[in-house]
Amino acid sequence: MAQGDGTRADSETALQRRDPYAINWRLVAAVVVLQAVLLVVSPPLVVFALIEVMIFALYASALNLLLSFSGMVSFGHAVYFGLGAYGLALSITHFDFPIVLGIIAGPLVSAFFGLVYGILCVQLTAIYAAMLTLACAEVTYAVVFQWFDVTGGDSGISGHVPTMLGLAPHQFGLVVLCVVTVAILMLWRVVYSPLGLTIRAVGQNPARAAALGHGRKSVQLIAFVISAFFSGVAGTLFGIFHGNVFPDYVGVLFTVDGLLMVVLGGLYSFGAGIYGAIVYKLLDNLAAHYFQYWQLVVGVIIVIVVIVSPSGIAGLVRRVVERIGRRL
Template identity: 40%
Template sequence: HAMDLRVIVDVFVVVVIGGLGSIIGAFVAAVLVSELNAFGILIFPKISIILVFLVMAAVLIVRPWGLFGKQEAPARRTPGLTVNPWRPLTSSERLAALAAIIVAAALPLFAGNYALAVGAEIAIFAILAASLHWLMSVGGLASFGHAAYFGLGAYGVALLAKLAGLPMIACLLIGPLLGLVGAAIFGFFAVQLSGVYFAMLTLAFAQIVWSVAFQWIEVTGGDNGILGVWPEKWAASPSHFYWLALGIAVLMVAGLRTAIFSPFGFALRATRDSPLRGEAIGINGKRVQWTAFVIAGTVAGVAGALFAYLKGSVFPDVVGISLSVDALVMVLLGGVETISGAVVGAVVYKALNIWLVSQTDWSKLVLGAFIVLIVVAFPKGIVGVIESLRLRYGRASPPAVLAQRIESAE
């Protein structure tokens, strides 16, 4: 599995550097990447992996279409995203959300320690998926490297706990700021691009972070990771840590949903749907997108901080491409149009993945087939299907009906 991802990433780097659609560019880039890999180990052994992704990032920033590619006309909308009206929750939906929170909070009363550990992990990944939904759906920015900020939050907590010896609460408050800093730096360059170029640059930045985590052994421990990052006594029991993770997850998701309906959220959607009109009415589109990127990175960092305490250790795979893919799958599986879709996607994906691993050696095959089936059969995701059925057979609120009619007319 790791080898498959490595080959895919290497091919991706070659295509990006050479230029999309250019055979000559792919050949030249392949030679360049091979030389960097060969001589990088001899000349810069401690940053040999980083060199390739630094070159990829530099090419994307200076010449996004590659060394030999041709510049394409900018797309008016990010491909693959459905632009839908947003509506407040109905009273029945509020009751359903409250009931779900109450049931989740009551889980320690009848579940064992293993179930609570799984529940805490699901809550953590719900935060990660919600932060990516905010960036993808509301901002129209499809990130392929969102795990970078999750991992930065995890490493921030681990370094503060092990090197500085700070208490857990201080680590949880300060650790995610590393995700904020990373998102602020990378986001500044990323939002200058759009569409597929934006996605490719986020992947390049994520691979740079992974390379640093893997090769900076003196600080990160390299492949051996940072061990012994355990919760303090007040959060050490499975039930207490589960409640902590659940409480923070509820706060993060509620905060993001509030931001969606805030003036900033409407400005972000205006930048997504019609950037020229947004600029005409005084919206600084790049600044709005950068701020949204920083918010998403910070929230992902919060999830990473909790994950470090849940596992008691941090390894480079927390910033790896596989985790970024998992986050994308969660959002698409649940439904990209609503933040509840991201949460549902995280619950279904993680619960199914953990259950399949314990049941069969073919867990990845079965899980992959299930995801393909859901995405192909129900493009709007699980929540999208439920919403469509409710509108068709149930009693929908007038705003929901209006939203459905507008969507059908597009």
């Protein structure tokens, strides 16, 4: 009896305690307001950097859904990023879509290719699956690069959409802020929904998840498509931001950028993509400005992260927050 009371009391306090998976609206509002203020008051060059950080934060977060939670590694995620931009461009230049429809088409094209390639890739596991994502990516890159009549080949496509939709940099920055915020919140809902629980279960232990009736392939495929879709959102934004699209957007460098961001940010935490994008793009913009060998700096930092603190920046932030929390 007493024990029963005890558990009820426990569950009540658990309810009163904040659900760690609920969206912390106060934090979100604070970050968004801060970012909006930064966008409005900063000079254009800084605004451009901020926009790039936001777009890559979304891209890396989408990739992070795979890496941290679903137990898959993608060596070809730039495909879904770049095809967002190509989806936008081609739907306008070849199918005469209005710009609004083109913007919607971008992520859908990414999701479609995520589905097609995903069906192939989930047939395999671990490093074999990763190699197949690489093969899919390279084939896509080759097609985009060489199908000159459609994609413009090396010279890409430009002029299909006014750069930044014709808005002033800070206005476009605010648009990107809205889209990226909504998208990242949706990703959060995915990760911490029942579906996300299933994805994480499959990622951590496919055999046990299978014993509970969740097949690895279908769950990983869903995660793959979702990740491809949001990568496509980021890519579409990137295409609008620059008003063009090049085969590089689909290429291996963008894939590596995403991977490094997630690992810098800290594997197995939701914020990895966001922290990683901020730090990586900061290094890119600052270090590259002052120091010719900035990749050396990135390399050394990553070695330190992997060896000393595998939980990355996210782990660092968590530790600092916990320490401050204990003080208060």
